[in-house]
Amino acid sequence: MGLRTFLTDAWSWLNYKPAMAATLDGRPHRALAPELRATWLPDDSIRRLAAYKLLSAYDCNQAGELATFTGNEAAAERREFGDPSTFVDTALAHLLGKTQQIIVPGAEHAKDEDATPEAMAAAAMQQQLRDWAEAELLPLRMQAAERKAVLLGDAVYLLAWDPAKGRVTLRTYDPGFYFPVLDDDADPGDYPSRVHLAWEIPENPRRGLKARVRRVTFELGPIAAGSADHEVTRRYPWAPDRPSTLTCYLSDAEWAVDDLRHGQTLDELPLDKATFRTRPDGQVLNRLDLVIDFIPVVHVSNTVDDGEHFGQSTLAKVMQALDELAETDTDSSRASATTGAPIIGLAGARAEVDRVTGRPKPLSVEPGTIFQLADGGRMDVLDTSEQLAELRARVEEIRDRAAVNARLPAVSLGTVDPTDVPSGYALQISLGPLDSLVDSMRLARAHKYALLLKMVQRLHQAGRAEGWPAGGTLAARLVFGPHMPTDRQAILDEVVKGVSAGVFSLETGIRMLQDAGYPIEDAREEVARITARDVATSRDQEARPPSSSAS
Structure with missing residues (x-):
């Protein structure tokens, strides 16, 4: 009978979009091809990647262009003036604040007269982490990653030890490359034991290269033993008194798309068809033991986990308002055209005749134009200025509605004249929704950045970096500066x-x-x-x- 499917999930707020609704049965719309029609993509990633693509289109003022692929030809004339991007940038600026500072509790007591060894160690580690953050351009990388998180709902950091630099390096990845392997009965907030970073490399006819799929896999597993009946343990620098049987394995391989069969998902690619990459020192990256007991990948979600592993975009609740805003902007643009160059009706005018064709020439109105009208002739002008004023008022109404629902008050968007604010107390009250938004976003990130800083310490310990002593990992956190002017x-x-x-x-x-x-x-x-x-x-x-x- 062709019954429709009603689905509520982390991306159901986009179901009203034809391109997104087509993913309900697992088959993406052709507008999302070729990226989302790849056979190697896990079925449970189709809707997430489709949402990423739609959100990116809004951010780049291409939502109308994307809509034309779903059959809406009128969307080609759609006006998009960057309102989604403004919302994202405003939320990002308030989230990060003016400064970001690494704090190790106890370091503030290091200069006391009776300072303890623990306080001295905390101060030394705090300085080490701050020096690392400066060398690795942490604020700059956070800007890139957090904008992805605010816009798409997710961001990904990858940490790795670089022997040449003698420090841990930090990279950011597009969340569309992130594919965690989540157990069906696992808590979505748990850390996965297997993570893929994968993407498709297009073909290059000039170099004779076919389309390929690259997959970088991090997996926790037992330490390899010489015999099957012998369990190997290892004492890591951060836990010298606790032997561990786990280690993290790294694999980096490529597959030709032509070698993949339908039904082979990302986690099931045939190893006999894989081409493993090698490091500059000649080490083949096939289950390389990293000598750490954790996966050095940190996934940051934009919202507090409510049963889904992935986060939600800041634009989620106002997508339809943004569509309405773009449509009203389009109508306003059309109305302004008829207001600036009005439609004129002439009666009793004598048109000039083209001597070549013998037909009357089209009439045009320019400054200084004079028309000779016969008796009873008249000129009527279509006045659309009232409709234009109504449309402009409608634009402001929708923008204010979207700002309220996104918890981004007009004063935070810079659309309020400071002289219109009666008092500082009234301003503080108007910023209340923004305070709650920033608090919830920072809460969702607090433990993720604490985890990242813990990994930084342990990777330096594993690399035997100078100044990073062995021993238990010290708690460190990232503190964001004030998000409002004071x-x-x-x-x-x-x-x-x-x-x-x-x-x-x-x-x-x-x-x-x-x-x-x-x-x-x-x-x-x-x-x-x-x-x-x-x-x-x-x-x-x-x-x-x-x-x-x-x-």
Whole structure:
């Protein structure tokens, strides 16, 4: 009977799109070809990759172009003015804040007079991680990865030890290349024990190369033994007192697309048809033992896990509003054309005759044009200015509606005149939805960046890098800076009054100034400087003789 399928999943908010609805039965729409028609793709990845492609089209102002492939020919005239990209960039800017800083708890006590060895170790590790982040351009790579996460819902980091550089390298991958192998009964929040990074390489006729599939696989498994009945254990530098039987294997291979049969998914590609890559030192990358007991791949989701391994785009809830906005922009553009160059109806005008063809020439209206009208003639002008004004008001209404539903207030998008805000308190209230959005996005990432920094430490230990001692891994986290502008003068006045009145300590006041963006690197050093200056001032005043007045 051709019954329709109703499916609710992480990407069902795109089901209204013809290209996405076609993926309900596992077969992607031809508009998504050739990427999503590859036979090696897992069936459960079709909808995810289709969603990525649709979201990328919106980000690049190509949603109308993509819609023409689904039979909507009128979409070729669609006007797209970058509103989705603005929403993504705004959410990204507030997520990251002005600064990102690596913090190791306990490092702030390293300069105390009675500092413990643990505090000294925490401070040393904090400095090591910050030096690594600077060398590896961590803020720049975070910008690239997090924009993918905000737009598509997911981002992927890959860590690897580089002997030539003597440090861990960090790379970002498009989430469309990420294919974790998830067990049916596993918790979606659990870390997978097998991960593929795979993509298709197009053919190159000039070099005589056919289309290929490259698959980089990381897999946890027992340490290889000399005999089948002998279990091998290994003591890793980060857990010297706990023997482990697990290690991570790396495989990097290519397959010719012509050698793949239908039904062979990414996890089942034939090894006898594989061409394994080799490292510069000649090592074949076929189940290479990395001598670590974890997979050095970190998947970052944009939203808090609610039963799905993958995250959700910031644009998810406002996609239809963005479509309506583009359609209204298109109507407004058409109306502005008839307003700027109005349609004119002439009655009783004598048209000039073309001497060659003997036919009347088309009439055109230009500045200074004069028409001679017969008795009773008239000229009527079609005025569409009222419709244009209504459409422009409709555009603002839809944009405001989309901003509210995306939890990006108009003030955060820069569309509100600051003079229209009655008070700072009213501004703070209007930014409440943005606060909750940023808090939830940062919560979804907190443990992922803690995991990344843990892997950085362990890979340096495995590579026997200088300055990275063996032993337990120290907890480290990535702290994002404030996402909203602050009234620095008001905070300074508050600190001065609070410290002077003894309401809070000088240390608390210094931390408040740090949070407000004042260039204070170390709170304790700043307190020591202020205290030393006050002591010196007091001594000068005591040593100064009292002034006497002449009698």
